[in-house]
Amino acid sequence: MKIKWFVYTTFAFMAFYGCKSDVLPKPKAMLRLDYPSASYQRLDESCVFSFDKNNISFIKENKDCSLVLDYPTMKGSIFITYKKVDGNIRELLVDAQKLTYEHVVKADGIAPKEYVNREENVYGMFYEVSGNAASQSQFYVTDSTNHFVTGSLYFYAKPNYDSILPAAIYLQKDIRRIMESLQWER
Template structure:
């Protein structure tokens, strides 16, 4: 009986030993697929001194700071907010420009780089700067727009998550394109 058990043990051992001899095929790597809808834009109608087109996938809300003509575009699906702040120019264009530039350059500590892209639309008297911030900064996109005489607007995108550039990059790129579209469609009243 012991001999029968030993033979059974060796038989199973040999079977297991030779059954593992096939070619090893590694499991294919999984790729994260993030899909974003094609943006659909419509003009924002407001009592303010400006209009622009916003993505229909965002919700326009009046800013909580109770400032006239300050708005938030909420991108709930991506846990992000685009803040749009309006200022009237009263011999303070220099300080408004300095504040807008300082807001962007505060991110230098965490940023890997800041790309500056001037924006000029002479026909509609819209001049400004778009900033793309790379790295683990709190805001990946910012802009300012002015007519250099009466109106000044600052915009920035913030995510409601801890900054991790690799994780937010696809959403940041989508919102960057929305921000550029706002700049391109902004008109003064």
Template sequence: MNQKSLFFWLLAVGIFVITSCKEDILPKPMANLRLDYPEASYTTFDQASCPFTFEMNTDGKVKQEKNCDLSIHYPKMKATIYLTFLPIKNNNIDSLLRDAQSLLFKHVIKADDIIDQPFVNKNENVYGMYYAVNGNAATNAQFYLTDSTRYFVDCSVYFYAKPNFDSIMPAASYLRNDLQNMMESFRWKK
């Protein structure tokens, strides 16, 4: 073997040794914070001017808008539950139902799945539908309730951030439970 060949052979072995000893550098995977929330405790919302009552989480801060429209703020989760109260006039229950459902169907584009659950409480004359929306939709839970003759309530939860369901999943689950508890404890005043 001549000197020139030996030089190139040693150079090749050196390059091989130098490059083969490195560990591959891999980027760290993206991670989400672990968010734990306290066990919910509930209190009754009963505003004298409103024809309904329900149980709400004590962590929520209620702000009454016009009439009996409410916004329940959850500052730690950066979310708000919006409750809209509408009296039924001139037998307009069909249009109120269509409006509530059309709001939901605007989220179908971004939703992976929408699970609907009918709600009936004959003893309290409360009827409605609960929707759980999975995916990157603007709302991940909503419901509507009515007594079918006098009153109608539409309720949904929104976060103050661009929807990323994986990131907000702990808060979304927590608020879904609150929303479901609101619906199940809802009563019309006599």
């Protein structure tokens, strides 16, 4: 009797626990995000400045030469703000840099890159922000006497650096194009 019970119990145990399939690791996969090749057109919104904008973006808002370039396919926007320089260039520069360095709490790093275009009288800084900060890029440009433009890149989602990195890189190229093509009204 004891042997039958042992055999039945052993058989039931092996049938119940021994019929599972082997666990296999998932194969490595690479995320594939294809963004269209950038094509640009001149944006002239009757402001004191103009620049090249990517054709996949559209102007979501334009008030007093401050505008929002919206990229719905990437769920992000570049916010551009214009301010007139009226003897307050120092304060404008401090505010622009302060806005960038407020992200240092969540950022892994902030890499500043100076921009100078003497021919068009455009001087500024581009900040690449890495990590889970709210904004992945910030910039400002000025002619130092009359005009000051700041810009920030934001996504519509909670920042997850690994997930938004491809879109951030694409939009950082657009920001550089904005800076490089910016011209002041003469």
